[in-house]
Amino acid sequence: MPTYTAPVKDMQFLLHDVLKISEADIPGYSDLDRSFTEAVFDEAAKVAQDVLTPLNAVGDVEGCVLENGVVRTPKGFREAFKTLSEGGWMSLDAAPDYGGQGLPYLMHTAVNETFVSANMAFNMYQGLTHGAYTAILIHGTVAQKQTWLPKLVTCEWTGTMNLTEPHCGTDLGLLRTRAEPQADGSYKLTGQKIFISAGDHDMASNIVHLVLAKAPGGGEGTKGISLFIVPKVLVNEDGSLGARNAVSVGKVEEKMGIHGNATCVMNYDGATGWLLGDLHKGMKAMFTMMNEARLGVALQGYAVAEAAYQNAxxxxxxxxxxxxxxxxxxxxxxxxxxxxxxxxxxxxxxxxSFVEGARALTFWGAT
Ligand SMILES: Cc1cc2nc3c(=O)[nH]c(=O)nc-3n(C[C@H](O)[C@H](O)[C@H](O)COP(=O)(O)OP(=O)(O)OC[C@H]3O[C@@H](n4cnc5c(N)ncnc54)[C@H](O)[C@@H]3O)c2cc1C
Known part of the structure; x- marks a missing residue:
């Protein structure tokens, strides 16, 4: 069974001796002194080592299973997800206006490293949610922020990003998912998305899908794409959960690893959605999430390499x-x-040396 010990000393060295963060002229950084960051990392280490590491192998062996239209996560994932949510680990850098703790993104990144090293598949549920949170925070209307952000911050609801379709991955200008405008200002989305990380699962009461689609009047290629918020369960005016939306899981994709993360085929059959950001400017809005995902994927690479190094x-x-x-x-x-x-x-x-260099580059990128 692989083991993992969070490299708190190495992370501290990087933050305080290399990046000298508490001297940086960046909002929030003056509070990040050695003892504060060490206390946060020591607690994160306990979660990573005691809660997430033991679920890593079992999650990969058991995997996610589609049963009666709902994806069941591996044994222990639900309880661990609740532990992390209640411990405030999902909300470290989120805006206090929406229930977050307002720490710099760098702290979220550093803590995330330990969680990813311990259990990358598990941490992706939270990682995608963080990206959806950021996209809505930056591109959402006041009402959209109030509706979606507080629940995403705590991970009571989780998020996904839906770009890829069976015939288009890199070349998103080819996408076929359509969004038809409705009289009430909403849209009806129809199409299929594949390889959607955390597309469905049993750890949150709702899933907020951010979906790229083409609405009438846009140009050809990527210029005609818009971004939509499409929840798994519709939300009533008072914030309570309402009817199921016309979103379903086609299947859980086969992969070589990270079986504990549900990578799903998602079907949108006239699903209700709302425009996020400007019409026909969806790529710009989605790239807020994608840019975060890029840094997240870089982090995944070296965080898994750290765990491999420790075991080697x-x-x-x-x-x-x-x-x-x-x-x-x-x-x-x-x-x-x-x-x-x-x-x-x-x-x-x-x-x-690869891990230490990659950590330095990633932390620097997160400042
Ligand atoms: C584990 C996993 C999780 C994923 N999660 C998500 C998710 O949450 N949401 C989502 O929308 N998608 C997700 N994806 C899909 C992922 O974004 C796509 O796989 C990716 O965009 C590449 O698309 P493709 O697989 O169709 O490859 P293609 O676009 O068919 O490309 C095939 C190969 O050709 C190369 N290539 C393509 N065009 C060019 C070019 N112009 N010049 C040079 N080389 C080129 C590509 O780099 C690639 O190596 C996930 C995929 C995996 C494996």
Missing amino acids: LAYAKDRLQGRDVTGVKNASGPADPLIVHPDIRRNLMEQK
Whole structure:
């Protein structure tokens, strides 16, 4: 079973000795002194190590299953999601106006590293929600922010991003999902999206899909695309949940890994949605979410590499094979540990330096 220990010392070194954050002239940074960030990281480490790491392997083996139209997440995910939500881990950098704690995005990024290293599949539910929160915060109307943000901040509702369709991934100008305007100002969306991360699951009472579609009157290609808020469950005027929207899961996609995250085919069959941002300017609005996803995917790469490094190091210290070229190091054993061999040490150092460089670049990008 892989293990994980949050690299609090390395993260602290980066924030305070390399980036010198508390001296930076950036709003909110003056409060980020060593003892404050250490206290946050120590608590995040407990969550990562004690709650998320034990669910990583089980989540991948069990995976997500579509049952009677609803995706069931692996055993333990629901309880862990509640623990993180109640602990305020989902709301660290969200705006206080919507129930967030108002810390800089950098703190969200650093804490996220530990959660992703511990369990990337699990953390994607929260990661996509954070992106949807940011897109609505920046492009939403006052009413949209009041309706959607407080529940996204706590992860009582989660979010998704819907770009990809069966015939178009990179080339989004080809997309076919249509949005027909209705007399009440809403739209009816029809089309199919594939590979939608966290597309459906049983850990939140609603899912707020941000969907790219073409409304009448737009130009050809990406210029004619608009962005819509399409909830799984419609929300009444008083904020309570109403009827199910015409959104359904076609299937859970087959993948090589991260089976604990439900990557879904989503069908929109005249689903009710509302324009987010300007008509025919959907790519701009979606790229608020995409830009965050880009930094998030970079973080996923090195956070998983950190976990791999830690486990490779432990294995190299434990596994006995051959003798050290400079003389026996483990005289009481049948062989020396792998770590005595120069090429093993070189490999480990390469891993470690990649992770430390990538962490530095990502934290710097998040400032
Ligand atoms: C695990 C997972 C989760 C995902 N989650 C989401 C999600 O939440 N929401 C969502 O909308 N999508 C999601 N996707 C889909 C993802 O965004 C697409 O896979 C991606 O956009 C690429 O599209 P494609 O797979 O159709 O590849 P294609 O667009 O068919 O491209 C195939 C290959 O050709 C290359 N290529 C294409 N055009 C060019 C060019 N002009 N020049 C050079 N090379 C080019 C591409 O880089 C790629 O290597 C997810 C995918 C995966 C695997």
